[in-house]
Amino acid sequence: MTGPRRSSSGGRLPATRLPTLSGFVLVGLVTGGLVAAAAPAASAASAPQGVTWAVSPATDGAPDERSWVELDLGPGATASDEAAVRNLSDETVTFRIDAADGYFTDEGRFSMLPSDRPSTDAGTWISAPETVTIEPGATGIVPFTVSVPSNAEPGDHAAGIAASLVSVGSGAGGASVGVESRIGFRVMTRVTGDVVPGVAVDGMRVDYQMSWNPFAAGSLTVEADIVNTGNVRLVLDGTVRAQGSSAPIVAEDAARQELLPGDRRAVSIPLRGVWPLIVASAELEVAPTVVAPDGGEAVDLEPVAATATAAAVPWPQLLVVLGAALVLSALLAGRSRSRSRVAALVRQAKEEGLREGAVGGRTDGGSPNANDR
Missing domain, CATH: 2.60.40.10 (Immunoglobulins)
Structure with a gap:
């Protein structure tokens, strides 16, 4: 498979199923004729000069209900289709028609390679007129063909087709600076053969x-x-x-x-x-x-x-257990000391009682005195 491969990084994938966009917008900074950035967006674009347009699949010269084009073709096969470009502005506009390899962004949205990155897969299979000129409020139908190479690998190949405009101005130092705006839809081609999901x-x-x-x-x-x-x-x-x-x-x-x-x-x-x-x-x-x-x-x-x-x-729980053990140990130690003091007092009292008893016995019936002699 030779199509573009993207890796994602970062956060949790947002979880209900994403609503599928019917198209995408690529807007890039142009400096010296090169597009330096691209960002996916919705299905209608507004160029800096106020031109707005929309692009969707078409059938028999009119926009249809498809969100994008799905093809199932064998190696070497060719299919024809149409794109409808609607000029929503109040002036006649000439749009450039582009095709490029497609990919999904980290957020799961479909986009296509910017103009400064060459396509190597399904973007090179699409043939279309280079430009289309459309009157204010009118819709232009752009025919295009998808020609699968005879050596194409089986499986899915992603591409996009778009209508674009570039508005150019002067930047700092007199450099040529502009913005390329592209809007289009995906063209998914499944090449028949040994389909192996994994x-x-x-x-x-x-x-x-x-x-x-x-x-x-x-x-x-x-x-x-x-x-x-x-x-x-x-x-x-x-x-x-x-x-x-x-x-x-x-x-x-x-x-x-x-x-x-x-x-x-x-x-x-x-x-x-x-x-x-x-x-x-x-x-x-x-x-x-x-x-x-x-x-x-x-x-x-x-x-x-x-x-x-x-x-x-479980450090917090262990600390609680340790604290409880220390408190219990202190209580037990205190009770043990109390019992020892009580026992010592009892022994002392017994000893004093014995001593007092011994002294009293000698006084009452003890040794003879001088008168008895």
Whole structure:
């Protein structure tokens, strides 16, 4: 597979399934004719000069209800399709038509490579007119073809097609500075052949955060990289579990998370209510779904599980136990000393009683005196 590969880093994947965007916008700073940045956005763009437009798939010369194009083609096959470019501004505009390899961002949104990065995969399979000129408020239909090379690898290949504008001005020092704005939609091509889905969990690690309140549980953060090891794209799903607590990999209010072949997505999932039991163990179960092209039935993969542990020494609880032991020891020691003092007093009283008894006996019936003689 020769398409672009992106790695993700950082936070937990937002969890409800992400609403799927019908298109994307790329906006980049242009300096000396090169696009230096790109950011995904929504399905309509506004150039700095106030021109707005939208791009969507089309059929028979009119926009249709598709959000993007899905193709299922064999090596060497060609398919024709259309894009509708709507000029929403009040002036005639000439748009440049671009195609490039596609990828998913760390947030799970689809985008395509910026102009300064050459495509090596499905972006090179798309042929379209270089430009289209559209009257104010009108829609222009752009025909394009997707030609799969005869040596293309089986599986999913992602690309995008977009209409773009560049507005150029003068920056500091007289340099040519501008902004390229592109809006388009994805073109997903599944090349027929040996389709092999696969997923793996890499580098799973667990971090335990202790609560110093001895009567409150701590939390556990599970981090891992989920890798699409197959040749078809996957929709992520799965669960993290520890001590009866669980959380989804993809939050219920987040976007749908897709992985292209070879993609790696970092996840970080916190779990609450985990008690320190010397060792804290967590299980990460990934249960992805294979995306079927053109609305076909999705296929669930066998779940893949991984486990990891972290030290979870119950220091607050041990300190409580130690404190209780010290208090108990002090109480017991105090009681022991009290008993010893009582016993000593009793012995002393007995001894004094014996001594007093002995002295009294000698006085009353003891030794004779002088008169008795």
